[in-house]
Amino acid sequence: MDGAVDVDVAVERGERATPTGELLRAVWMAYDLDGQPPLGDVSGTPEELGIRDLGGSSNLNLLAGRAGRPVVVRVYLPWVDSVRLTDLQRIRGLLREAGVPTPRLLPTANGRPWTSLGGRLVEVEEYVEHDAEMDTWTHLNAGMPTLGRIHSVLDGVDAAPVTRYPGFANAVEAADARAVAARGIARIRSWDDISADVARMCEEAEEIAEFVVTAEAAAPPTHRQLVHGDFWDNNVLFRSGRVAAVLDLDFLGHRPRVDDLALTLFFTDQTILPVEVDQIPLLRGLVDHYDRGLDHPLTPEERAAVPAALARQQLWGFGHVSKLDEKRAKSLVDVMVGEVRRTLRIARDLPGWRAALARRTS
Template identity: 45%
Template sequence: MDTQSGEDMRNTVSDNAGGGLRGVRAQPSAELSQAVHDSYGINSFTNSIDLGGSSSLNLLVIDDRRRYVIRVYRPYVTEARLADIQLARWELNVHGVPSSEVLPTLDGRQWITFEGRLVEVEKYVESDANMDSWEHLMMGLPILGRVHTILRGIPFSTEGRNPLFANHIEPQKAIGMTMQGTERIRGWGPSADSLKLADAAEELAHLVSAGERELVPMLPRQVVHGDYWHNNVFFLDGRVALISDFDFMGERARIDDLALTLYYFACSGEPVSEQQLGKLRNLIDAYDQGLDERLTSAERSALPLAIARQPLWSIGGWIALLDDEEAARRHAAGMLGEVEWALCIVRELDRWQKAFT
């Protein structure tokens, strides 16, 4: 599954959201190059490479055989939020978890402002693989447990704990936000498949909410990474070399972070076999090994529901909030199979909970 699930559409339609609040992804320019040169002494964007990423612009630049990543955030990212993102990465590095190292400006600042956007420069880290295979997940998930252990003790600000845009939907908001998304879908004069998607999403939201109601109050909450998957976790020579992209970092049940990873790994649109459930259990156990406070029985019971809730952030988040209707339509076009797959989890909840506990 693509980690952006249709959200990264910057080359065709605008992915601005929230009535212009999110802003569009930055683009390289001569003016940006000059601003970075003036503040960091980096000489040129010649032959720079856009490393991708749906939120920030991430440019690989080479200056005198040294390599850097220039990251330009969207306009909604505030200084308080970026300070917390940098704090999280610094703490991870201090505790032995490889994360981005920020290069200070010539006068010692941690970022600059360019055309209303925050810009930081970090050292480039070499890699040869992403966390997109079973083997890499088995190596990467104990690190996620370690990340959660480290982040739990950091006093983040309100802005650090609450991203304005993220691939996440809180359990208590699942029904209301999903209804906003399905209302928009029905307002398009939709196709039969779109109407089927709206009906399925509403059914999923109600079933998941009912299943989670008694479990959610028992789930430990903390600040988590927010998008621990694929090209946000880099490997070199069979070891984790870098954990990147904290754009969706925020406070939520810690199992929601794990559920996102498991959802990306498992959601294929096909029924899940006993062998696949066993693999998911192995991944959960691998994550558990990295925690200093192990998963509770309530968390293991809630995990299938948290996985099933994942496609609802597409419905109640991006489809409801994307400003461009064409962007929202394209996002919706790939969602029916994922919502129906999640419905299968809820309908076989006992089977999933037995496998995980």
């Protein structure tokens, strides 16, 4: 793992923050926000407290106002410390200066870049008006050059170890793929009530891991750098057909850039492409759009590494299965049954995929 420490065994992720009257009053005071937060020691969902929750699986993101303009209040998970947040804010600034649309951060009332409340860091940024997210084929094609631009800007940028190797990410390193899959599979098999479909999924996941490990042992992914970590869906906002904002560097880390590309390809394949469609030409088009945004195009070796990285992305889910409570782990497994079967088709035909992605189409 390029000298990385295994952070995720030493850090507790924690739960998404729950809005309370105390928390909201402290945020309103620290940032001099418009209006009044709920009074008293109340707690509940943002909707129950009359505040709009903007979503997010990790951080609490609330819509508020400051000086008559909409802003986003972000309350981080407990594991995000001041070192990592300093890096994330610096990196967002670099991206913004390089022309990548990134929301402008707003200081506290006394000029600080964030505040700390109840063991969590809190920041506020401008709210970006938008009319679409990157969850359609049209917007994927339009958004992929921006991912290439992000990678070009971040190439060579350094950061602290906790930023380079975050405790939590939705990716798995090539060197860890077999072990991560094995831990999740072992937990699933320890349950008494798994179905035949789930049992078969475990076997299929082991097959994927073997294909991926063999391929990447022969040709490991290269060009490691800081990458976005979750370039997908509501992390990429559009207005009038153009990228309006790139959000959410929660999973930013130091990985091969093809791993970051593969994450977007994986979720595209699993959620947008019909089951019966020929995946290769469509996903190759996204790779080509991404490539056009790079200052230094993908090398032939990197293009050859994309299919195995795409198949490896599936194994990330087994890492989460090994860490979640049983109820949430079983819910995730229910989703993964179909995903694994689809990914296995890719893993079984890595040579064909490598040949198809070997060069950019005109």
